[in-house]
Amino acid sequence: MNAPQNTANLTHWAERVDMAAAFRWTYRLNFHEAVANHFSLSINEDGTRFLMNPNQMHFGRIRASDLIEVDANDPDTLSRPGAPDPTAWGLHGGLHRACPHARCAMHVHSVHATVLACLKDKRLPPIDQNCAMFFDRVVIDEHYGGLAFEEEGERCAALFSDPRQKVMVMGNHGVMVIGDTVAETFNRLYYFERAAETYIRALQTGQPLDVLSDEIAEKTAAEIETYPEQADRHLAEIKLLLDADGSDYAR
Numbered sequence: 236m237n238a239p240q241n242t243a244n245l246t247h248w249a250e251r252v253d254m255a256a257a258f259r260w261t262y263r264l265n266f267h268e269a270v271a272n273h274f275s276l277s278i279n280e281d282g283t284r285f286l287m288n289p290n291q292m293h294f295g296r297i298r299a300s301d302l303i304e305v306d307a308n309d310p311d312t313l314s315r316p317g318a319p320d321p322t323a324w325g326l327h328g329g330l331h332r333a334c335p336h337a338r339c340a341m342h343v344h345s346v347h348a349t350v351l352a353c354l355k356d357k358r359l360p361p362i363d364q365n366c367a368m369f370f371d372r373v374v375i376d377e378h379y380g381g382l383a384f385e386e387e388g389e390r391c392a393a394l395f396s397d398p399r400q401k402v403m404v405m406g407n408h409g410v411m412v413i414g415d416t417v418a419e420t421f422n423r424l425y426y427f428e429r430a431a432e433t434y435i436r437a438l439q440t441g442q443p444l445d446v447l448s449d450e451i452a453e454k455t456a457a458e459i460e461t462y463p464e465q466a467d468r469h470l471a472e473i474k475l476l477l478d479a480d481g482s483d484y485a486r
Contacts, residue, residue, distance in 0.1 A: 253474075257470070282338060283306065341413075368426055368455065
């Protein structure tokens with residue numbers, strides 16, 4: 236999709252459109268948190284320059300042209316016009332500085348992932364296919380340290396040392412999901428929330444859980460990781476739905 240004429244000077248237009256679509260669909264799914272929470276996408280080789288949502292702009296109205304460009308190595312970013320939320324810069328800046336493999340990062344307080352983050356045992360057992368998708372692929376932060384300013388952001392980033400683990404259950408603080416692209420990361424975010432919902436609802440029955448074996452859970456996770464084009468098709472369909480509704484996300 237080409238940039239509208241009045242925004243032709245903006246770079247990385249296709250990536251901006253993908254991010255805007257992800258913001259809009261996160262809102263529709265009610266995964267958002269008022270004007271908090273944030274997504275970022277690296278646009279340089281070492282990952283330290285990235286696109287991010289503006290400070291306290293509602294996910295439901297973010298457009299491609301609204302995204303700001305941030306430098307994780309420049310603390311003066313916060314004193315410039317259009318500066319990001321300080322906690323967004325602290326969390327995502329720390330992540331992009333420390334984890335070059337985290338090209339895209341999405342942090343939300345979606346209901347069921349946050350409920351999981353509030354349990355004493357924050358593990359997600361493989362009780363169905365969606366839950367098995369995350370078998371041995373989640374890192375758990377047990378040491379919530381308050382709002383994610385720079386020091387807290389660096390601490391959280393250090394927990395993503397295993398490249399297989401692309402979801403962080405942030406103890407008492409929602410979820411952080413990373414990936415190579417917007418499509419991959421959003422797809423993972425979507426399925427993690429669905430998996431967490433299944434698990435929380437299963438707990439609510441009070442009945443014993445039927446947990447898959449480690450062997451089957453790992454087999455399932457590996458098969459889903461190599462399933463062709465699912466993430467790209469998921470985001471493409473979301474954009475078609477937004478287009479059909481006359482959304483201005485791609486402006």
